[in-house]
Structure formats: C-alpha cells, structure tokens
C-alpha cells in the first residue's frame with residue numbers, strides 16, 4: 732500500500748517504546764521514540780535528547796560518545812569545542828557536517844557532569860544507534876573514542892590497539908580513531924588521528 736513501515740513493538744508502554752523494544756522501523760518512529768525514552772536515569776536530567784545530525788543518506792557516519800552541556804542545550808551532537816575540532820578534521824579530508832556525513836553518539840542523553848557513560852546506559856541506548864545505522868546504511872563508520880569503538884565492536888580493547896584496521900559492524904566497514912575531546916587534551920596524538928582520517932579516506936575510495 733506504500734505506507735511507511737512502523738516500528739514493530741514487542742510491547743507498548745506509557746511514554747513510548749524504549750530502545751530495547753524497537754524491532755524495525757523508520758525515521759519518523761525513531762524520532763518519536765528517542766525523545767520519549769525513559770529507559771535509564773539520564774532522562775531525568777536531560778534538557779533534550781540528541782539523536783544525531785546530518786544527511787540521513789550519508790555514506791560517512793561518525794559515532795561519538797554522548798552529548799555534553801552544549802549538545803544537551805542545542806539538541807545537536809558535537810557543537811562544543813570537540814565539535815569544532817571534529818568539523819576541522821572533516822574539512823581536512825574535504826568533508827562537511829551535513830553533506831554526505833551523519834554524526835551520532837552512543838548515548839542520546841547527556842551524562843551529568845559529562846561523566847563517562849555507565850554500562851547499563853550504553854546497553855539501553857545502543858538499540859537506537861543500531862537502528863540509526865540500519866536506516867542510514869552508511870558505506871563507512873568512523874568510531875571516535877573508546878565508548879563508540881568498544882560498543883560497536885563489542886570489545887574492551889584500547890583505541891590504540893584497534894586503530895589501523897577495517898572492521899565490520901552489521902556488515903558495514905568500520906574504522907576506529909581517537910575522540911576529538913581526547914585530542915584536545917593530547918595534542919601529540921592529533922598526528923595519529925590525521926593518519927586515521929587518511930586511512931578512512933583510502934578505505935572509502937576502495938569500497
């Protein structure tokens with residue numbers, strides 16, 4: 732009948748489905764489900780959820796950790812200092828936020844005081860990211876930092892040991908690099924991130 736598919740819910744609850752209850756679906760339902768989510772305690776302190784930004788048909792998808800204060804205020808990922816560096820990193824490989832690029836985080840809500848995500852928060856939120864990746868179906872994912880890499884690759888290996896190889900997440904090629912906020916604190920590692928971006932560019936060209 733040409734109707735858009737809707738999420739198949741294993742059950743419904745007041746306030747909308749939680750991430751774990753989404754089985755299949757479309758952007759419209761995802762965009763309703765994320766702001767309605769109360770699956771973990773982070774919903775209590777958020778100003779708003781931060782789903783992601785960019786081209787929903789992008790070939791490039793970048794995944795970070797979680798919204799910070801600015802992202803929580805504005806509803807867009809990577810708009811603070813780390814975001815400025817990320818935009819510069821993208822520009823260095825001739826990419827631009829929103830143009831064939833989609834940016835998301837593992838968590839859709841800000842952890843208070845910018846603390847690290849807790850394992851249960853990651854577990855509850857990951858189905859949203861998984862659905863985003865399925866809907867965008869990018870050609871290449873760049874996992875930025877420990878939480879994105881370890882979540883998508885289901886490993887506890889370090890970033891330094893994961894860099895420089897092409898992995899697959901649900902069939903989508905994935906490479907790992909440092910998180911921009913880490914690079915702001917560890918300037919010498921910017922050279923390694925630059926090498927990762929060139930590797931990503933070469934990998935994309937080969938796909």
Ligand code: URA
Nearest residue numbers: 795796797798808809
């Ligand atoms: N750090 C992240 O991982 N994501 C953001 O959106 C902002 C900072």
